[in-house]
Amino acid sequence: MPFVARHQLRIAGWWLLVLAQIAIPASYYLRAEPDDERFAWRMFSAVRVKKCTVSLAERHRDEQRSAVDLKHAFHSAWVHALERGRDRVIETVLERRCAQPMVAEAELERRCQDAARRPLAAESFRMRCDEGRVLTGSKP
């Protein structure tokens, strides 16, 4: 390849990398996942200082319901990830619970206060074990 063409290709490559670095954080503002601030350069944002708690409950195949003590089931760092609303962690936790043979349904509830300490609508993430999909909703 001639030198000029190689040079132009190299410069185009650098520009692509610059555009990627802009597109990645910009995509945060187009996505419907406000809690996932990874790669968005949103350190110390209003989302980051939200205070959230999570609770996990299960319905067994015999229709009995029980609460799961998250801190005895998962490392505290994963519980923190649930509080931060990491979708893939939520999904994997629900899948893990559904892998238990007696569990028919698992539901995670997340309650948060925003930066001004105003309570936000609780979020519910439910998985029916025989379906394997996460259904999201909100609760009063």
Added chain:
Amino acid sequence: MIGWARPFEAAYHPARAYALQKALYGLLGFDVALTMISHAGRYGMAGFNVAHFAWLDGLFPVPTAAAYVSLLTLTGLCSLLLVLFRMARPLKLLVFGLYTFAWLWSLLDSYQHHYLLSWLLLWAAFAPEVSAEQARTTGAPLVRGAGVPMTAITCAIVYAFTGVAKSEPDFRAGYVLERLSRSRPVGSSHPGVLDPMRDLLMSTFGLDLRTAWTWLACSLIALQWTIAVGYLASIPRDEGKSRVATWLSGLAGLGALSFHAFAEVTGMFDIGWFSYYMLAVAFALLAPAAWVAAAVSAWAAPWSWLSERLKIAHAVPTSVLVGALVLTFFCFVGLGRLIGLPGAGAASLVFASLVLAWGAQLLRAGLASAAAGLLACALASGASFWLALTQSDVRFDYYRRTGGELLTLGELPSALAAYRQAERYAPPGKSRVKSIERIERMLREGAHGK
């Protein structure tokens, strides 16, 4: 120069490339040892992991503590070798790959500054390798290499987007700053970090509480944007064609240095060593070239002396150097096992193999003094990393954190083993004997209950 190529082909003082790379790898080498390795015990606990991307979960198994320690140990050793020896691109790319994979492998590490470091490490691989002699000469010929301008562009993008994030209503209204600074009501005996500034604004300008916080928040937003613009202006600055570029980068430098120094001192925007990295990058890219050259001169003096001494290696028989290489290999293997952390031994073995292969290549090329330099620097890297791990609380913290979590998860035998290891490394006043006795009692009671 074609217009669209200009940002990546801008010329700059060699001191900037030198200082940026030395600072980046130097900080990284100790950062992985002192702040990251102690958290390795949580990796793979209860067999649970979620990677940053689903395809990674499909490709790689659940990480273990040993695997994570190995990745970080190898990253640290290679980083320190880059600082002390040569800025070899293959090694720089290896450090980038290892470090990036270490955080990509698990959402346990979602620190945005680790993601930023990955970009900076990638650009550092495309920064020119300059000698200390070039870097410390104020009037040295300018150099080129896309790595340094790309670092400036990345920093500009980061500060611009943090400015965007902080422009949201709750931040602009000051609620976030209030929480981060642990603000207290006016007149409190234990004011928050920003409360004196808030009170000054309220008394000087007659502002109400919310307006004072808004002013503080907006000034922080303005600072982010000033720094962003300054980083872009720094790219053509050393070519000397624009006084505006010089002023803008100087202003941004002051802003970045004061912001990150404030963050570090107050602990308000404290995330690991993020402030130190940003201070180093700001100094290397935004400070006047003469200042950066002076800093390089102060750093490089002892190494120049050592380098002169190592030139006598030409007179040393090759067989002696080969022997020294092999001995270094076994030193690393032994030291790795002595560190007392799972995975450190494997990483030391890999590092020692890299050094052996590189040294052999240098000797085959007739570069005896370079081979001797590699040996000396590899040993110094290993010694520094080993000291960082053994003379700090890293091993104690690793085992006590692991023990605590295993205890919470009900894995008593593993928790006991971890606490016993923690006790070996416990600093004065931090004994874990009570935890050990408690677990032993729980195990006895559990055994009797059967």
